[in-house]
Amino acid sequence: MKAYVLHGIDDFRLEDVPEPKLKEGEVLVEVKAAGICGSDIPRVYKTGTYSYPLIPGHEFSGVVVKAQKGTDGRWKGQRVGIFPLIPCVKCGPCRKKQYEMCRSYSYLGSRRDGGFAQYAAVPEKNLILLPEQVTFEEGAMLEPMAVAVHAIRKSAFRPGDKVAVLGLGTIGLLLTAFLLEAGAGCVLAVGNKDFQRETALKLGLPRKAYCDSRSQDVSRWIGEQTDGQGADLFFECVGKNETVSLAVDCAAPAGRVCLVGNPYSEIKLEKPVYWKILRNQLTVRGTWNSSFHYGQSPWEPSLDFHGRERGEEGEEESKDDWHYVLDRLAGKRIAPAALITHRFPFTELEKGFRIMRDKQEEYGKIMGLM
Ligand SMILES: [Zn+2]
Ligand SMILES: [Zn+2]
Incomplete structure (x- = not known):
């Protein structure tokens, strides 16, 4: 598959690499849209990341094309967004389900391979189902939207x-x-x-x-x-x-x-x-990151499609930031595509990185599309 691989600071190449091997509990996502985050620019050009080689990209969406044993087979063929943080589930914050403050997390696109590739291995627990009204571009913007919503709710x-x-x-x-x-x-x-x-x-x-x-x-x-x-x-x-x-x-x-x-x-x-x-x-x-009901299957009988406990009072408050965002996207109450200034075919996405690094022209969200 084609992927953007970071080999070191300022050493970023579009290459042919093997498809990711799935571990237990993971699915293979065919990436459909991937946005460049402001934090990707120093990661690629200035400060680097935790280990090399690494495929960056933590704002992406796609379709599940393969489900490893031990995962719910119903994910196959589904359109999904991806919560990029993989919590340890053992530390203090994790035990309180405050995964955004996990003391020992992994992260797609900075600590392990992410979404600037044709395919990405994603733990099943990090998937969120996209309703059909929600586009792949919007799905790739769930993360920054959830970060914004988290700030509002924390404030x-x-x-x-x-x-x-x-x-x-x-x-x-x-x-x-x-x-x-x-x-x-x-x-x-x-x-x-x-x-x-x-x-x-x-x-x-x-x-x-x-x-x-x-x-x-x-x-x-x-x-x-x-x-x-x-x-x-x-x-x-x-x-x-x-x-x-x-x-x-x-x-x-x-x-x-x-x-x-x-x-x-x-x-x-x-x-x-x-x-x-x-x-x-x-x-x-x-405020930091966003809240996500980690590991709650959308097919669990106790939850409705939006991750709420069915029929409970205070549904709105109990919802995590990602489902809060998804509800508003599905209801067409928010239109984040207004932020997108540049769309590049995947193989030309490096141009987007350079636009954000060089700041020669104005830009908002820059999106790579498969
Ligand atoms: Zn980001
Ligand atoms: Zn933790």
């Missing part, structure tokens, strides 16, 4: 909140979309690229709720939009000193700051910023 968002989103990369844009879908009365989005503005508007953001940080004073603008109060809830999706400070500065008294952006460099809080956290009694919280 104790309430529909009446005045919410600010700073940084409109993939996660920031998806956060904006899910906040609007969840009925946020006031979402204020701050970006710095024309593509971000156009996409945010396409996703339903009112024109006056967009701020361009290249030409506007963000702090003043948020003040004006919130009657001088600041944002009840502030999502920081950049990960720089200035933007973390800005988030604290623009949060309302007793407000919440949710830190989403991975840090670019050292993050140091200056004294006035620290004072503001104290005096405004802010809640500052982190």
Whole structure:
């Protein structure tokens, strides 16, 4: 099969390699769509990964073409999305089903072979069934969507909140979309690229709720939009000193700051910023990855198609992030394809990597299609 293989830092080649051998409990997925994640760029060109050779790619979808013994034969022929984290199921967080905080996990596309290939070996427990209304492209965007949803659910968002989103990369844009879908009365989005503005508007953001940080004073603008109060809830999706400070500065008294952006460099809080956290009694919280009902078969009689306990109260809360996303995709309540700026046939996907590395042109989600 053809696959993009990372042999070392900045040594990334499209090659012919043998099809993956399946271990017990795994299925073979024929990849149909695979998105490039922002984290793939340093992984390929700068920092490398845990072992070589490795096939990157953790945002992908496809069709199950082979089911190994010990797996449910019904997966064969099914269209699937893939939860890329393989938890140890033994550590403290795992025992509480908080797999996103597993202390000893494996990961498709960074610790073992992932989806930039014609075929990928995937543990059955990591599969999620795609309803027929959900496209393969959408299936390949489940992971970043679930990350955005996880941040919203961890932040104790309430529909009446005045919410600010700073940084409109993939996660920031998806956060904006899910906040609007969840009925946020006031979402204020701050970006710095024309593509971000156009996409945010396409996703339903009112024109006056967009701020361009290249030409506007963000702090003043948020003040004006919130009657001088600041944002009840502030999502920081950049990960720089200035933007973390800005988030604290623009949060309302007793407000919440949710830190989403991975840090670019050292993050140091200056004294006035620290004072503001104290005096405004802010809640500052982190969010990481997404929740997934690991290993729950969609055919289990106690669960309906969406992974909910049948007939239980609080269905919405008990749902994991991935099924929360899938419900909204199936109901056409969210349209993530608006984020896709480039589509490449699989054999030309390396162009997409270079676009994201060189930053010579604007880009959103770059998708490889089989
Ligand atoms: Zn990712
Ligand atoms: Zn664990």
